[in-house]
Amino acid sequence: MYNPHMDNELKGRWMRLQQALQRAGGDALLVTSNVNLYYLSGRIFSGMALLLPEGAPLFFVRRPVELHGDTVIYIRKPEEMLTALAERGIALPTHPLLELDAISYTEYQRYAKLFATGTPIGNGSPVLREVRTFKSVYEVGMLLRSGALHTEVYQKIPALFTPGMTDLDLSIEIERELRRHGSLGIFRIFGQSMEIFMGSLLAGDNADTPSPYDFAMGGGGLNASLPVGSNGTPLQEGMSVMVDMGGNFTGYMTDMTRVFSVGQLPDLALKAHDTALTIQERVQQMAAPGAPVADLYRVALEIAQQAELAPYFMGHRQQAGFVGHGIGLEINEAPVLAPRSKEQLAAGMVFALEPKFVLPGVGAVGVENSFLVTDTGVEKLTLCEEKILPLGKA
């Protein structure tokens, strides 16, 4: 409705959603969350989108003023949707799907009342989640652009360090570089419980502070109201510094982690880092359409066990139960590379793989990259030196 150059891209999304809607037995998908309104329209607006079995969605817009398009209908409240449908001779759906995993109970009740009594309301969240799992060429392009800018910033990290800095000082300089390269700053996360600023930088034992969130790594943060990431630790000789900042330059986010060192790290840390790289290599070899994602996790864990590093794998005092996750408009899309996941990889999926270890007295080591599943295997979207690099100007 707003980005004419996105016409074909949007039509493709609507078509794939319409096919999924049909498979789910629905005759309408009512979209109400920001991220999915963006997915359907190519821009953020306040309102909702009603996707019917055929044609372009109807965009019911509250704000901003001045949007244009054949199917843009301005409304003040959801109830006006009914009048608009009647005016266009469109029958009220009898099997509508709503975003039940995202919409609040109160909002749900308001929307549900619009439909006839007894109309069964289905869950559109898994439908949207599934369709969004498969990235189009346009979306892969956005992820590649994010990845390239992400890399440009990471390459500057060693030179951003000056002796005497804390983890927070260094994080702030990286945040600034991300913004100067076009980072939008925000991070979209599915679900209501996880909150984070631009990402995390973890130095020394702060990496071992358990997180309240389902993130791979923790960190105490600056305040009990946001206990994640840097906590003011002075960067000192023998510490690892793990940088895991979001690459949100385009709405589509790449996920990439690199590790830096202050001086020399102990042998165990170097061994653990090499083990993470081995895990990445092995998973990369196995990762192709048809590969069960649970197997990818299992292989990763086995390599950690063989190296006798299992107690440090994906955390130490608290361990995360996954080694990777889908990415896209949100940082935690499907599939999740975890022992009980049922999904198989398929062409068009994009996921982050993040084998990491937390070593008491040293900090976190390991690597994270974003990968596209192709017809025959995977391609890395985040290309940047993976060795542990010393902080400080070369």
Added chain:
Amino acid sequence: MYNPHMDNELKGRWMRLQQALQRAGGDALLVTSNVNLYYLSGRIFSGMALLLPEGAPLFFVRRPVELHGDTVIYIRKPEEMLTALAERGIALPTHPLLELDAISYTEYQRYAKLFATGTPIGNGSPVLREVRTFKSVYEVGMLLRSGALHTEVYQKIPALFTPGMTDLDLSIEIERELRRHGSLGIFRIFGQSMEIFMGSLLAGDNADTPSPYDFAMGGGGLNASLPVGSNGTPLQEGMSVMVDMGGNFTGYMTDMTRVFSVGQLPDLALKAHDTALTIQERVQQMAAPGAPVADLYRVALEIAQQAELAPYFMGHRQQAGFVGHGIGLEINEAPVLAPRSKEQLAAGMVFALEPKFVLPGVGAVGVENSFLVTDTGVEKLTLCEEKILPLGKA
């Protein structure tokens, strides 16, 4: 459960919530959102809190590991709450309240199943919202600390400017200073539709770009996935630069806006800015316990009308329908200073007042401050020069 020095503060919150729970006819309040878990416990964790009519809440914790306290109970899934209650000889509530404005429909269903069939589930969101409206001395202290740091950063703004900068360049330098002064970066916003990075900086006509969000001001942003704030406008002679960045240094957020200029602004802009200051002064005089907040809005609008500036008041191409809002842990708390609001001011409320004008060809002018309602009037929490200051080193 975690901050022993907050014991009395937390007990006061529980007591006020228990009184409100009783007024609402409930016998339990099940809290599931981050912001309210923080309010009840003094820290963020993953899980839920169950407040019964008496005593400390039960904290059902999934993550992080290693929390301690008499009423901390580790669980893996919500269903284990039932066993824990039975073990402690606590009967299942018969009139529970859930956060229906925040919890997703899917989550709601899971929690609702825990209670006996037919148990009426009430809405705890308004109860929490109402109690949180009245700040304790501890909370006022947090807001004062945020306000003081917020001011320190704003005082540096003129010196952060160098000729040739864009709005984004300047915004990035202010963001960095905020972080260096301890800003946590994130912004908590009630409801699911509004998203923003650290705040907004609006220069020239970008201030007139309509927003998809219910914010006072707009701005096109960098990308259709986050259309708010700076858009890369070069800062040029005759432009106003409005800085409205969040003051989240403590979890409690102050809201403050100041306007800067590049060179000289036209007379209409100076007049509009003076009118905003007059509105602030008049509202400040009227604002005291018992004052209907709708009256405060009406007076603000009347002054704008008398000055023949109504077409520019709170926006131009798109106008916001309020002139202020409660603040605290979230940026949009009660009360809202809008024509249809029913609330009256009461001692302990904290609100932001933001009379602003958007002038085509110039940009936005006006002021925003955070105020505490005392027994006799209001006290400003954000003390900082309110004149339009020229950008550039003095």
